[in-house]
Amino acid sequence: MRVGIGYDVHRLAQERRLVLGGVEIPYPLGLAGHSDADVLIHAMMDALLGAIGQGDIGKHFPDSDQRYRGISSLRLLERVMQLVRDAGYVVGNLDAVVIAQKPKLAKYFPEMRRILAQTMGCDESQINLKATTEEGLGFTGREEGIAASAVCLLVEEDGR
Incomplete structure (x- = not known):
C-alpha cells in the first residue's frame, strides 16, 4: 500500500x-x-504522485510549459494515472475536500465522481468528495480563492 496527500x-x-x-x-x-x-483535480494529482514518490504536478506539468496552457486537468489526471499504473498500483480509495465559501457544491458531486472514476479507471465508490466553508475566515472565507485537499490510498495492482 502507498498513501499520498495533496x-x-x-x-x-x-x-x-x-x-x-x-x-x-x-x-x-x-x-x-x-x-x-x-x-480539486490538482490536489488529487499531488496525492497520487506523492503516493508513488513522483513529486508533484509542478514537476510534471510546469506552468512555464505552453503545452499546458488552458489544458483540461482531466487530461493531466489521465497522464498521472498512467504513472500510477506504470508503478504497479491502482486506486484503493481517494478522499478529497474542497474549501470554498461559495458556490455550494454538493449537487455537483455525483457528476464529478462519475467523471473522475472514469478518468482514473476505478469505481465511483472509491472516490469520496466533500466541501466545507471556513465560516468567513481566511482567503476562502473572504471569497478570494478556493482550496482543495486530498488523500489517496494506492494498492498493488495484483492485490486488488
Whole structure:
C-alpha cells in the first residue's frame, strides 16, 4: 500500500470558467491558473504522485510549459494515472475536500465522481468528495480563492 496527500489553492478571477472535478460550475468567477485551474483535480494529482514518490504536478506539468496552457486537468489526471499504473498500483480509495465559501457544491458531486472514476479507471465508490466553508475566515472565507485537499490510498495492482 502507498498513501499520498495533496493540497492546492487558486485565486478566484473574472473572465474564467469555474471547473472543479472536471465539471463546469455556473458561477460568475472562475479560478486563475495556467491550465483550467481545477483545484480539486490538482490536489488529487499531488496525492497520487506523492503516493508513488513522483513529486508533484509542478514537476510534471510546469506552468512555464505552453503545452499546458488552458489544458483540461482531466487530461493531466489521465497522464498521472498512467504513472500510477506504470508503478504497479491502482486506486484503493481517494478522499478529497474542497474549501470554498461559495458556490455550494454538493449537487455537483455525483457528476464529478462519475467523471473522475472514469478518468482514473476505478469505481465511483472509491472516490469520496466533500466541501466545507471556513465560516468567513481566511482567503476562502473572504471569497478570494478556493482550496482543495486530498488523500489517496494506492494498492498493488495484483492485490486488488
